[in-house]
Amino acid sequence: MEDLSDIIEILKKNSYLDENDGLCIIKGNKVQFFNELFSEHLKITIDINIAELNNISEIERAKINEFRAGNDREDFFINPETYISLALLKYENKSNEYFILITNDEFQKLFLKLNSLGGTFGFTKENLLIINDEKTFYDTMEALPDYVVVTDLTGIIHYISTNVFRKMSYNKNEIIGNSIIKFVHLADRKRAIKKYIDYIITKKLDYTDPLKVLTKKGEILYVEVNTKPFITKNGKLNLLNTLRDVTQRIELEQKLKESEKSFKNSVLHSPLGFHLYYLDENDDLIFQGYNDAAEKILNLNHKPLLNKKIEEAFPGVKDTEIPSIYKKIAKKGDKYYFEQIDYDYDEIKGAFEVHVYQTYENHVAVIFLNISERKKHEIEIKRLESEYRNIFDNAPYAIFQTTLDGKFIRINKAGARLLNYDSPEEIIQNVKSIADEIYYNPKDRDRVLEKLKNSEDYINEFVQFKKKTGEPFDTELIAKIVKDESGKPVFLEGFVKDISKRKKAEAELKKIYTEQQTIFDSIPASICYKDTNNTYLRVNKAAAKLLNSRVKNIIGKRAEDFFPKELAEKFHREDLKVIKTGKSLSGIIDKLPGKDGKDIWVKTDRIPYFDENGNITGVITMSFDITQQYEAEETVRKYLDYLEFMNKSALNLLKIKSIEEIYNYIIHGLKILIPDSLSVVLSYDELNKTAEVKGMNEALINLLSNLSDDPNLNNNKTNWKISEKYLEYYKKAQLTEIEEGFEELAKQNLGSDLATKIKEKLNINAVYVIGICKDEKLLGIVYIFPQKKILDYSKQVEAFIYQCALAIDQKIAEEKLIQLNLELEDRVKERTKLLQNTLDDLSAEIGVRKVIEKELINAKLELTKALEKEKELNELKSRFIDMISHEYRTPLTVILSSMYLIESYSESGDFSKVKKHTEKVKKSVDMMTNLIENVLTIGRGDAEKINIEKRWFEIDKILRDIIDEVKIVDKEMHPINLIIKSDINQIYSDSRLVRQILTNLILNAVKYSEVNKPVEIEVYNDLENIEITISDKGSGIEQEEIEHIFDAFFRGKNQIGLTSGTGLGLTIVKRFTDLLEGKIIVNSKINEGTKFKIILPSK
DSSP: OHHHHHHHHHHHHTTSOOTTOEEEEEETTEEEEEOHHHHHHHTOOOOSBGGGOTTSOHHHHHHHHHHHTTOOOOEEEEOTTTOOEEEEEEEEETTEEEEEEEEEOHHHHHHHHHHHHOTTTTOOTTTOEEOSOHHHHHHHHHHSSSEEEEEOTTOBEEEEOHHHHHHHTOOHHHHTTSBGGGGBOHHHHHHHHHHHHHHHHHSOOOTTSOEEEEOTTSOEEEEEEEEEEEEOTTOOEEEEEEEEEOHHHHHHHHHHHHHHHHHHHHHHHOSSEEEEEEEOTTSOEEEEEEOHHHHHHHTOOOGGGTTSBHHHHOGGGTTSSHHHHHHHHHHHOOOEEEEEEEEESSSOEEEEEEEEEEEETTEEEEEEEEOHHHHHHHHHHHHHHHHHHHHHHHOSSEEEEEOTTSOEEEEOHHHHHHTTOSOHHHHHHHOSOHHHHTBSSTHHHHHHHHHHHTOSSOEEEEEEEEOTTSOEEEEEEEEEEEEOTTSOEEEEEEEEEEOHHHHHHHHHHHHHHHHHHHHHHHOSSEEEEEETTSBEEEEOHHHHHHTTSOHHHHTTOBGGGTSOHHHHHHHHHHHHHHHHHOOOEEEEEEEEOOGGGOOEEEEEEEEEEEOTTSOEEEEEEEEEEOHHHHHHHHHHHHHHHHHHHHHHHHHHHHHOOSHHHHHHHHHHHHHHHSTTEEEEEEEEETTTTEEEEEEEOHHHHHHHHHHOOOTTTTSTTOEEOOOGGGHHHHHTTSOEEETTHHHHHHHHHHOHHHHHHHHHHHTOOOEEEEEEEETTEEEEEEEEEESSOOGGGHHHHHHHHHHHHHHHHHHHHHHHHHHHHHHHHHHHHHHHHHHHHTTTTTGGGHHHHHHHHHHHHHHHHHHHHHHHHHHHHHHHHHHHHHHHHHHHHHHHHHHHHHHHHHHHHHHHTOHHHHHHHHHHHHHHHHHHHHHHHHHHHHHHTOGGGSOOOOEEEEHHHHHHHHHHHHHHHHTTOSOEEEEEOOSOOEEEEOHHHHHHHHHHHHHHHHHTSOTTOOEEEEEEEOSSEEEEEEEOOSOOOOGGGGGGTTSTTOOOTTTTTTSOOOSOHHHHHHHHHHHTTOEEEEEEETTTEEEEEEEEEOO
């Protein structure tokens, strides 16, 4: 029950409850406590349930229910039947809610007393007012300035003046008919009742003791009450209550008391020194009192000084005017302020600020403060203020202070100039709204202000202001909100810089940067800027594409973030070499891993990057994607290698003496054409439908040796079973893939276990087959077990196998011819022997034998000639193939290079260069067309049938075109210098044949010269003839060989082994020069070089 005792104590402390009151405390629906007086007042016995308070009237029950419903308004009423007063309160404590009922029987006692006094309740004529004209009476009351309330003796209100209900914020109906006590504050109600009873008994009312009255709004008014009885014309006794509103006075008195209390407390605990003096009867100023701060400030014990004259207590003032000033104030009540009094004697030293005033007559108080330190600070502050003012007024940029709602407090001269105002004063006086008159976009200030409110420090914002003329300009605003000690925002301060020029410069710089970046990104080459740590600083879009990333994701990263470790380290080594030597590296070709696993070939130049002081701070790399060019060159190279292989193969097959060697040569050739495959070659006996192993490549032999101990598996002469269903594939002489064919073939010829092992080892299912056929005659079979698809090699393989098939067929024919020759010789010997034995008897047959012998010899000679003719044809065919590959190499290279450059220039939009290289392609195609016709003519031996088409052309132009083409083929490994020694360079000749002559000679010059050795071309025209001299610094030609160099297929000793060649180039040069009626002069020295001079008619 601790809460209940607390509640009762609070009620008593606040004068809501005394010993004459009944009390009941309710929590929820349960009565928690009641006293005997409560039961006695209401004449009931309280049960647990509040609903059983049956003797409470309906009015009282309604009031209780109203409070239980949550109305926390205190209320008061009097039971008109019992004259028991009832107060209702609600009290909340912690988590509990209580309803409190307080009863009182003072009114009951009052009416018992009134009843004992009789009809007039003891009022006499002296103190009883008689009202005959009520209307006039009430009209008079309305005119009074005081508040008038008329009640009966029970306190029920019958009339109020208009100013009462207005002041109370009620309407009349809410007041009339209610007890006057209802409107008295609960704390004063008992006192009001007691005063009311005292008045009835004593006929006197204490007018000076104000009561607290509650308005409808809950405001408290303090009123003084004067009550006078009056009787109306009909004899009804009423009370005239005149109320005077003294709220303002009471509040002032309360504030005065609080102020006095606070003042005394402040004096005692004030940091200011406090002295009290009074004037005695001798007109001496006596020291009467002090506070603790006085002793601390003066560093002096004050207690011994009490009750002494001021001159004795503080000798330092004896010869000053201070005592007389203090006395004057004590007598007359004036105030006096000493801004600074300086003391310098034993007891007291320093500067003091002093206030003197009269407390009451002949008494004076002195308040003082040691301002020595403050004065020092003030001097320093003045100095700082002067410096600040100087900085503020003369700062080169605008400084300002503004109110939060957007008005200038201060602004310096720079600010006025910035905004085109004549002075800071003009801005402060005339600008009423900074948002509307200074900000170009008024909403920007709201945005800035919101950001300032969320920041404790200065903020930087870029906004547009406008000048006095309305012209906008860009500014950088640096500002913060200045707050007072309590944290409340007071004003804004900050700086403003005009950044219009900077903005303009930035815009121009951005434009330049954008243009540069556009150019930078439009360059098809990949360009990267890297520092000395291999970190990317800047890249273009082509580089981002090459790195398979985005530009912003590359900056700040290193090469190892995009390339394999070994490749990244290689790049870094090359970069460091450039940084260390300061020299560029050019033409580095690398293979990079590309998207989707496809390799990319690039050609890269690495260039040192210098800062403004000439120091190397990094590397610039420029990489060109040459994948298409590389792949095209690789295709040409492979094709030329294939032509060279076929040429050598044809020559080698002519040298091979047996069919067995040809089968072995097939294994050798397949190893070159398809390096990563396993192959086996079989001969085929069509009569017996059997195949005999003639050879296996080394990889297959090693595999079989590792997987099986059977020595016969990898030996020749082993017969393999041939499935009849595959014969049609073999006879086509085409490389054919037989899916799932490996297992059947391997099981038939190698056994199931070994076949399974090979299949698992190589992970293969298919087998590739091709027949060795001549005119649909199957001579042999080739099986190929690849570890990848090889159909891309089919044409090369088929041509090689066919070449071998021709050689095998030829060897078979040769063997048959040899066999026939042997048989013929045996038959001749046999016939000769028989003829010798029967010479006499067969003499008639001599003529017949001679005829037969002659026929046999003739047949032998014819077969031998046929064989020699076929050998010669095969050799001519091989040389022809080699010659074609030699002569086509240059135009093919020019075409491929030009096509790559055409694509590159098309992307960049350089169509003039596109046209130039398109013409080069056309010329190369024409040259190839004419070349094939000329070579065929030479091959047939009818060079005189070449059609010569003469016209005027410029020899220097043709030479420059040839030099450009040769440089592409040569990859610019030799300098080529053109020297024109005459002004007239036109000749009348066949430009096609001249181009072919010069191309072969210049190509030979670079081919047989060491790298970087120059080739020189001199042109001289004497109007009759034109002389073109081509000089190199090569190995030279032996003198005895010079007369043979124009023979077809001749190659000098110094040229063999140095580079590939056919010996046809100079043959073509000689034939074409003769056709043009020209001459060739050759001079050469071993290890010094060779000069070819071509002399052609000029017209």
